[in-house]
Amino acid sequence: MNHYVLIENLSKVFDTRKGPFVALQAVNLSVRRGEFVSIIGHSGCGKSTLLNLVAGLTQATSGILLCAGREIAGPGPDRAVVFQNHSLLPWMSCFENVYLAVERVFGRADGKAELKRRTQAALDLVGLAHAAHKLPHEISGGMKQRVGIARALSMQPEVLLLDEPLGALDALTRAHLQDELLRIVAASGCTTIMVTHDVDEAVLLSDRVVMMTNGPGATIGAVLDIDLQRPRVRLELASDTDYNARRAALLAFLHECQGVAAA
Secondary structure, three states: OOOOOEEEEEEEEEEEEEEEEEEEEEEEEEOOOOOOEEEEOOOOOOOHHHHHHHOOOOOEEEEEEEEEEEOOOOOOOOOOEEEOOOOOOOOOOOHHHHHHHHHHOOOOOOHHHHHHHHHHHHHOOOHHHHHHHHHHHHHHHHHHHHHHHHHHHHHHOOOOEEOOOOOOOHHHHHHHHHHHHHHHHHHHEEEEEOHHHHHHHHHHOOOEEEEEOOOEEEEEEEEEEEOOOOOOOHHHHHOHHHHHHHHHHHHHHHHHHHHHHHH
């Protein structure tokens, strides 16, 4: 299916005490199955709003929003979200946090042994089998985010939605998890849509980068193809001409938007 996630003429208006606030308008985008798409733009441009619409966490004011040919009318196990805050339950172990999601999705069909197998497989995928029985306060911030990713992937979603999942991490941990995401997404085969502020992250991970104009009334200003060969190796890309050209194109767009906002 060429248009696995399809967005047509989408708008989102919030009712506020000061009147209607147009967050998004005339947004059109199609995402292919298995594609990794990043959404980038300045703060307030509606990146997270657009992701929440695809997740079904909020409803569009107008327009068409489809996943696998079906209307997105609310949250569903076919779309899993990882937020910047890992949102782990502090009294549950890593294994129990993931198991909770597995049980919710597969509990009616699978026995406990299969639920445990699914949980362990998800932790194995993110390299956290050794920390399965640790509590969230006993592991690092990067490991917590990996548990969040494991929890999302344990539901076997068709679409993985990432809302700046690495934004709160230090630079070295973030770089390591970016490399892990490359591996994890390749292994899972998920269609992935990620919100980010990080230009280097967007170019490293993505097949395409969606660039949002400034809000209010934000829309898609341009879409940049990142047709770099996979698998991608960070150190090799640092001196790659094509990589740096795409990075420069993203920076130029963001700089132009910043100039418009200041005018």
